[in-house]
Amino acid sequence: MEYRDWYILQTLYQEQNITKTAESLYLSQPALTKRLRQIEKEFGVQIVQRGSRGVHFTPQGEYLAKCADEMLLRLRNIKEHVLNMGDEVNGTLRLGVSNYFARYKLPMILKKFKEAYPNVEYKVMTGWSKDVYKSVYNQDVHVGFVRGSYNWSDQKHLLFEESVYVVSIEPIHLDDLPSLPRIDYETDPMLRALVDDWWTERFSQPPLIGMEVDKADTCSEMVANGLGYAILPRGVLNGKDDLHMIELTTAEGVPIKRSTWMFYHADSMDLQMVKAFVRFMEQGEIAFID
Template sequence: MEDRDWVVLQELYKYKNITRTAQALFISQPSLTKRLRHIEKELGVKIVQRGRRGVHFTPQGEYLAKAAKEMLFNLRQIKEQVQNIDDKVAGPLRLGVSNYFTKFKLPGILKAFKSRYPQVEFQVTTGWSREVHQLVYNREVHIGFVRGDYSWPDQKHLLFEEPICIASVETIDLKELPTHPRINYQTESPFQKLMDNWWTENYTEPPLVGMNVDKVDTCREMIINGLGYAIVPRAMLDGVADVNKINITDAAGNPLLRQTWMFYYQESLHLHSVRAFVRFMTDTQE
């Protein structure tokens, strides 16, 4: 079997659907079906059975799909070790990055690191912090950038602490906040809990929600256009002069902060690219 065959099995087991798997692999459905038949012929077993609701794995197929994850992990490690034999900082660097960090912080960081180590190849996976946390925990990425309070058993560095603020074009008296239209947006559950707790500590009535939007980027544009207020990390409005920002505090008067952490395993530091990147990030924060 070829490397790509293990990828096919892994993705098909994930989606349990020929169409979605073909889309994820950027190949046609006939090509995917042909590849599956080739694998079955080579191994002499039936791997999947097609039904009205997708594909079903046979016992042999279940075994192969679960083995695919281990095979691909081992192949990746072998390639990384081979590229790591020389002393030069080169080869792949797999990063898991939260969506917010990707937009507002990551491009400048990668540009600066790439100028110093041009032979490093970035492989970036973005998503919610909970997803990134899982990626780095399962060693699918070397380093994860996670926002919020997540437990971690190994190495971690606090990179940023951002004040949380009420942002609005209109000048707002916090005592009258429940009477003003609020813009809600989808966010991580720890941050949503932080906002909800702050609200219930300060108000006995629910917020007056004027609109619900899909993400913080959309919320930012709504704020700038004067369509309401929102509770957001202050950094996302850096450089926007016409928006009023009021940092909020807890009951003891301490500022509410959203933290961004860098997570990784100590064992990953034997790779030159990982060690160089960790050093680069920690030196930048000093």
Template sequence: MEERDWLILKVLYEKKNITKTAQSLYISQPTLTKRIQQIEKEFDQPIISRGAKGVQFTPQGEYLVDCADEMLARLRKIKDTVKNMDHEVNGTLQLGVSNYITRHKLPALLKRFREQFPKVKYKVVTGWSRDIFTLAYHHDVHIGIVRGDYQWAGSKELLFEETICIASKEKIALNDLPQLPRIQYETDATLKTLIDNWWTGTFTEPPLIEMEVDKADTCKEMIVNGLGYGILPSVLVDDQPDLYRVDIKNEQGQPLKRKTWMLYHNESLEMKVVKEFVEFMRKLDIKNDL
């Protein structure tokens, strides 16, 4: 089977429709049908059937679909390895990046890297840090950029660290927090645990949650408009000098800090594009330069 055959199976399984699959892959329906027939001939098994609900896959077809991602990833790795045997840095750099870094840092970061290595292509996956960690662990991306501390046996680089702060429109007293309206936002499990542990170690009563939002950026806007206070990484409110903010501290009086790491496997450095990106990141002050 050719690379396009695996891609056909993957897309057809998602679309469940010959016409939509052909349009998505920019090929004609007769060509698509012929390729499917060729696959069935190669394995001497039917892989699809057509009915009122569209294209349905046989058990043999579903098995081949399950293999598609693995085969496409393997072919991509082979291509990248061959390309990186040349002196020129090219190929596809696969990155897994946490949501905050994606929104606030990644575009400028990749712009700078592309200026040095214009032939590099990118495949970027974004999400919560715990999900990016999993992708990096399973070699689904070359490099993972995560916020928070994770047990990692491979190589890692500390990119920057930030304090966790209480932010509000007006000055507030720490002892009054349990009685004041707090804006809660959805965040990564490591940060939530850090904040929750600080709260339970400081107060005997739960916080007064009067608003829940989906993102830290939304929480910041609510704070700016005086709708309550929030507990969030200080880097998110660095652009709001008029807000009252105070770093939260541990029992030893040291500010609680959250670290951002770059994770990768040593064998990935055999690819020039990965090695160059790691070196690029080592020289960059991602917190202040972007």
């Protein structure tokens, strides 16, 4: 089996569709089908069955698809370790980054790190923190930046904490919130749970959702135009100091904080580029980026 064959099996298992797989791999459908038949001939088993809704993997095919993940990870690790056996810091650093961190923090971090280590390249995966967490766990990325309190048993470093605020264009009283229109937005489950817990601890009725938007940035702009109040983390509010802000606290008056962590596996520190990046972050470069 060649490297590309394992990659074909992995991609086909993810897509469950010949056409989509061919497009993803920049192959023609006949070429992809021919390669699958050669793989089946090599192992002497049928790997997939075609159906009206795509392909279905046989038990043997399921097993080979799982082996593909293991083989590709192993081959990637071998390549990375060979490239990092010397003292020079180079290679491709794979990062998993939450959407907020990718927009507001990562560009300047990579700029500063690139100045120190010009031979390092980057592959960045962005998404919700729960997806980043999964990508670090599965070793799809070397380092992950997640927001929220996730259970992580390997190496981690707290980067910073931020408060969460009730934000409005005019001063409001917290007791009036249930009767005021709230602008809601799509966010990760951790922040959603944090806000919901605060709300249920304080109020017996649900919030009055007057508008729903896709992102926190959009939400803050709606608030700035007087369309309602919102509950937002401090980082989204940079440059909007003219808004009225009330910090969320527990019933005992303790400020509610949202943490941002750096997660990674201990064995990934064998790679010079990962070690350099982790040390760079631990030295507090993030503190210079507001």
